[in-house]
Amino acid sequence: MPAPEQFRLIFRHIDEPGYTNDLDCYVRNGGYETLRKSVARKPEEIVDDVKKSGLRGRGGAGFPCGVKWTLLDRKSGKPIYLVVNADESEPGTFKDRYIIHKDPHQLIEGIMITCFANKVERAYIYIRGEFPEGARILEKAIAEARAANFVGPGILGTAYGCEIYVHRGAGAYICGEETGLIESIEGKRPYPRIKPPYFPAVLGLYQCPTIVNNVETLCHVRHIAERGGEAYSKIGTPNNTGTRILCVSGHVRRPGYYEFEVGKVTMGQLLNEVCGGPLPGRAFKAVIPGGSSAKVLKFGERYKGKRKVGAEMVDYDWSLEDIPMDFDSLAMIGSMGGSGGVIVMDDSVSMVEALANINAFYSHESCGQCTPCREGSLWMKKITGRMVHGLARAEDGALLKSVADQIAGRTICAFGEACAWPTQSFVAKFGDEFKAYPESKKAKRADGVPDLV
């Protein structure tokens, strides 16, 4: 079956010749019309639309956006904050940066609609510290929108007003964890908070109810408000509505951004047709489907089981290429859609070395607050580092798995899973390679080769 056409919703204008990121261009293309219509509606209607749309968060967890909004504590009398998570740090993911660089007003419109719907009067965009250009673009865009009365007090002739502030992070992956992010805005180390009791919807920023949404999610809100919840929910597949930007990187001929209806494209169509297949003379070996913390998938494996189609349970027997790229299917086969960062590895890759790279990242990014992740991530890094530097042992694979098993599910935040899943899945799927690694020629480092980790 040939791959479907891309469905460019967020990327409708991005990459169009002559499309620039200033206000005039955005307004010329119908920008802020949805906001104008939205502020004339009842806020509850917009929340309702988002609920009906079935929109799931695009940050990684895939939590239903409408449900997140309804969990907000609206009775406390405290102000409600919106925090935009633009701390895009998951290796393999680069969609939010592109949206911010190419179409910042789309994000701002989404923010303003979300704020209006939830009666928020102050929004913070927490942008990754390594995105100075993105921060500059956002500052400029907010100033433009403010001057045009789309942001600020009394927007578009209504009594409603909302300010947007850009807050730059200081360079840590953990700042993308929503409660760590909140701590960071408050000026503290981004130690994720314990939940309970610190659920952002109740005790978030400055101990006030807070919505934390991803950049792409908020852009979708703009399109939901434009099309209506019912209409939006027809895009994609049931429970996996809308479109999704897939960031493909690694060993394919045409890596890049591709926006598809969720679940309408399979892994095989995406990699072989859309991305042009493996590099010349190479074959695909493994793929990480949702950012580096998602569990790795092995080409040649088959995935069997039962799944729900409508009201019925049907058998499925998929090769890796058959898997639809949606939240539920990827979760069903033991990985996750995550942040949409698809990392492809071909047969030139040593899985031990790839894992050493990933472990180096996670041990560097562990905040150090809770024991299993703090100690476990560095231990795993030291083991894989030792392996690739020529002192591998046959039992290291089993040890790695045992260490990873002691982390997942026992930490304050999801970083525990993020750092344990790669190791667990690499060892589970490529255990032979770990066993054979001490014997392989690659295990010995050539003189003069710089340290990998």
Added chain:
Amino acid sequence: MIQPAAPDLITVTIDGKEIAVPKGTNMIEAARRVGVDVPHYCYHSKLSVVGNCRMCLVEMGLPAVDPATKAPVIDPATGKQRVNWMPRPTIACATNASPGLHIRTTSPIVKECREGVMEFLLINHPLDCPICDQAGECKLQEQSTGYGRGYSRYIEQKNVKPKRTVLGPRVMLDDERCILCSRCIRFSKEIAKDDVLGFVDRGSYSTLTCYPGKRLENNYSLNTVDICPVGALTSTDFRFKMRVWFLKQTPSIDTESSAGVNTTVWSREGVVYRVTPRENDSVNDTWMADSGRILYKQIREGGRLESIRVNGIQADLDQASTEAARLLSGGRVAVVGSGRSSVEEQFLTKKLAAAAKAGVHLVSRVGEGDKLLITADRNPNIRGALVTGLVAALPSAVLGALGAQIDSGAVTCVVSVGEDLLAAGITAGQLAKVSVIYLGTHANPTSAAAQVLIPTLTVFEKHGTFVNQQFRIQRFARAVPGSPGATDDLLALSRLVAAAGGPSLGADVGSLWAAIASEVPALSTMAYGNIPDTGLLLDATPWEGLPFAEGPSLHFKPAAPAAKEAPRG
């Protein structure tokens, strides 16, 4: 007094045992009540909960309800409501009692979690117990016996971190031993209100340190050493001095102010090595000031009075009593009692004054309170003097009236119980005019001028009680034997009472308390042995109009001034 409303009780089930606990009790505390120990490092009952050590992971379950009808789901096998166990373990410290909550602390998964955390905590730990001061009272050692591996799977290089970091004048840090529980950071922020500690770097390289340009030098810094679950923070005073398992623990009271901080005195073979706070949730929680911890040094300090002297010549207690009887028989006696004396000593001082028909004077010591555990009144037992009837009003800092009486010749003999008269405003000329009977521990101008000098004991060497600012009577006990040549205060005072022609009274706390209970109305129903370790609150109403010096401090609010019609309760 209005009793606080009875808290809502909630029934929770811990390892199959049901217990009713107040709403909001966390599962570590609830488990403690049924005798189940949930191991933990970062949790401390007096600090905020951060849940970072992950040692207290337990299995948690909630009663099952039908999602549609909200009706309880009954398990037909047991006839009880079914429990939905969570798939993932949860931390007990941040799990508060909710109706029907179940936890399991002994299941295989919980054991596995604890073993995992222990292994992680130890891989980068130096394992230098043989030279570590914490050995013997180290939580890592304790939990290792239950959840340690006995061998190491870790063949990598351990992390290298700073050793011997001086955090402040009294606290030394070994970062390699630190398990990053953040108790010290939270204590500094939340209790001492001196936010100077924090972590730098991240992940396993996180390092505890002081903020740039700051030092951990507040007067509560040593509490961080007490609450450090491992040997990372050590006291520069106690470091490398003694193995803790050799030390005897004696309950005592801090004498530096009227807060009446409960302490434990740690001693071995007659030598005190350290003083630490003893938990009393109505007085000092688990804290005490650094300044109170070095008071034990007075025991072996220079200037300690070493022998009974009569007119400068070494004598025994009989000779001293005879000479005292001669001086007291002349009439025109004044007694200077002390707010530092115990209740028992003050009772005897009152008896002495009555027998010698003498007026009683007291010296007040008022400084600035720190709103925590050092109060404005630096006498530990002014209220004891009120309760025993030694004095009826609060004293002043200067013995002006006594000076005038000496000048006028109305007083020719002064008995001083440990008070240096010169420091209390009596001039050298006035002192020369009177004969002095002095009881005290250390030499000073008054002891040098005394005709009769009886060396006595420090608080660490005797038994007794103090009444603190809350009118809470609290016991202290003898930690070490008395200094050579010193006489027990009670014996010395009872001999003086007899010398002045008074009744013969017991010279030990037990027999003395029979007399105290019969004569002191506020203490009439009590006996020394019956006072609980956390003290007993006395009825303060007879003295509530007095202008006490103390401001608010931990667990203490001064009574509203009597003049104002403040609403009660």
